[in-house]
Amino acid sequence: MTDSKETGKKKLGPLGWLGHSHVPLAVQVFFFIVFSVLLVVVLVKVCEIPSPHEQEQSSQTNIYQELTQLKAGVDRLCRPCPWDWTLFQRNCYFFSVAQRTWNDSATACQNMGAQLVVIKSDEEQNFLQKASKMRGSTWMGLIDINKESTWHWVDGSPLTLSFMKYWNKGEPNNLGEEDCAEFKEEGWNDAKCNNKKFWICKRPETSCPSE
Structure with a gap:
């Protein structure tokens, strides 16, 4: 009796109620596509992270721009004489x-x-x-x-x-x-x-x- 009951039940595979040997091809393809898309997204994000050299160049550019703006501000404040002269x-x-x-x-x-x-x-x-x-x-x-x-x-x-x-x-x-x-x-x-x-x-x- 025990063997017959166990035989009558579906075995659960790694995907839950779907047995690993009975997963439809369409579902497998769907999961493969989703996995591929996620992998591509991760690779794109990794590629977007700037290298240390690029980060240094960007930092230097920002500092130069700030100094240029500061100099322009000082030039506008330039006076021929000190304030108390x-x-x-x-x-x-x-x-x-x-x-x-x-x-x-x-x-x-x-x-x-x-x-x-x-x-x-x-x-x-x-x-x-x-x-x-x-x-x-x-x-x-x-x-x-x-x-x-x-x-x-x-x-x-x-x-x-x-x-x-x-x-x-x-x-x-x-x-x-x-x-x-x-x-x-x-x-x-x-x-x-x-x-x-x-x-x-x-x-x-x-x-x-x-x-």
């Missing part, structure tokens, strides 16, 4: 908000890539005189330390006769070893170099990239 006739001027001796003022300008102001024109003189008058006595880059009454600018050039008219009345008088020049009120004055005053630095403007 004033532009006048293609030169930049720094007007101090603190007071120092003449030597310390000259050093401060040098540390900023500039020098105590050297006046080159009447227009520049008028501009600086008005600006310094609003602040008070202000050092300029003019001294006669090396030889009394022989005034020269910090760039080594001598004071020309055309600028002598800017001394205040009775100045320079060298009262008590006054060897450094300052803007004072309506003109120039000689003063003791160890006195603390405001100062003005000057440097050429920066050339910005053309659009």
Whole structure:
């Protein structure tokens, strides 16, 4: 009896109720096609994964593009003078908000890539005189330390006769070893170099990239 019952039952193969020996050809073909499609899809995905060399090239390209965009942004922000400087006739001027001796003022300008102001024109003189008058006595880059009454600018050039008219009345008088020049009120004055005053630095403007 047992053998007959077991004989009457269908044996289950790896595919469940379908015996492996009785799977229709159409079903086998269907599973083969599905398997083939899945294999192709996997191979395509693998091929799409970039190689380490391609990844490195892509990374370098992205960095270059970002640097190019950053440079373009910086160029648009380019200013002929630093933010806290004033532009006048293609030169930049720094007007101090603190007071120092003449030597310390000259050093401060040098540390900023500039020098105590050297006046080159009447227009520049008028501009600086008005600006310094609003602040008070202000050092300029003019001294006669090396030889009394022989005034020269910090760039080594001598004071020309055309600028002598800017001394205040009775100045320079060298009262008590006054060897450094300052803007004072309506003109120039000689003063003791160890006195603390405001100062003005000057440097050429920066050339910005053309659009």
